[in-house]
């Protein structure tokens with residue numbers, strides 16, 4: 462590894478950490494471990510309003526054990542989907558092609574976002590978990606959500622293109638770091654093949670990006686094509702980059 466390469470950084474995370482997706486979440490964790498990578502865990506307190514973490518103590522034991530092993534815990538919405546939050550036409554434009562109604566924070570005002578993030582943090586605290594930041598489902602949120610994250614003194618939030626590090630203390634300010642994100646879609650063979658092609662193209666296109674995100678989703682393992690592409694990318698990106706924690710960005 463050259464010095465120039467080693468300065469390029471990689472954030473690895475597992476999205477959609479919920480008891481609803483326990484088996485593939487655990488499989489992704491094992492895959493990361495096999496490469497010596499400790500990923501951040503993006504926890505959803507009540508996936509689709511049907512999987513409250515409080516009712517799944519064994520799964521939460523597993524999450525706490527991973528946190529003790531060094532995994533950063535990140536709040537990832539409250540329920541993840543958009544049920545009960547109708548989109549305006551502007552929201553439709555923003556979300557076009559991005560998600561199948563999984564943008565919980567897409568439509569939320571400041572106060573609505575505040576209420577959900579506060580509830581989410583409280584539910585994690587009840588599980589002895591302290592989130593270090595907030596990542597909206599599908600990276601879709603209005604500016605108001607990022608304002609809330611800063612006001613609540615969570616360390617960072619993300620959109621599709623950047624990580625926003627919210628500095629605390631007497632001079633609170635937000636620094637935006639460009640951070641392209643690799644992700645896949647295992648929903649059907651056509652999407653799976655397309656996302657493998659995109660991932661392969663990005664292996665070349667994003668070599669020089671100073672900071673890169675590898676965003677693993679349990680659903681990636683649903684199709685053998687995306688599962689193989691994810692395995693290959695963890696191997697090759699982790700080999701040539703310095704894997705960092707979000708806390709190191711502050």
Ligand SMILES: [Zn+2]
Pocket residue numbers: 476477537541598599
């Ligand atoms: Zn998600």
